[in-house]
Amino acid sequence: NAGVTQTPKFRVLKTGQSMTLLCAQDMNHEYMYWYRQDPGMGLRLIHYSVGEGTTAKGEVPDGYNVSRLKKQNFLLGLESAAPSQTSVYFCASSWGQGTDTQYFGPGTRLTVL
């Protein structure tokens, strides 16, 4: 039982390049989330999904797209990377909302030059 895994762990992009971050969970969770963590700002929600085939915007969705084609996977895409997207990205999953605990992946450190 690996929990929540993220690929890749590190990535350096040039401005304007695109990339996809992959999140996978093996806990059969319905809900999945993408956060970004910046120094002194805590974690901010980018997008989330309440089930296979669904996505919704979070607090800071601009510049990102997501897809949830399979229940266990949640992809985060950057179509044209900008230096402001330099951050650490965390994926999380949970059974549902409310009282349910979110379980986090190890993170992806992205640098955009």
Add this chain to the structure above:
Amino acid sequence: AQSVAQPEDQVNVAEGNPLTVKCTYSVSGNPYLFWYVQYPNRGLQFLLKYITGDNLVKGSYGFEAEFNKSQTSFHLKKPSALVSDSALYFCAVRPFSGAGSYQLTFGKGTKLSVIP
């Protein structure tokens, strides 16, 4: 919209002394409250949560938190700090219902340093 304040960027405590990491929140209606810990270069790990009932919640690694509705606070505590407790601690809130109930809102984090 809900919000969380962690008023201290850093807390220093001597090993063996009690520790407190402060958290206050703002939310419409009843809150669900969480504490997470992050060790360097790692993801967040769940420590404990308050749902309802007893205001004192016990969690992992000897941590506990006290919910105070009148002061809208959820401070994290431990009776005796260990050097291995040194990490970044996040408080988070989620409303019981409504549009924001999908979203877990985090504080900015408090860096705890336990001095040997």
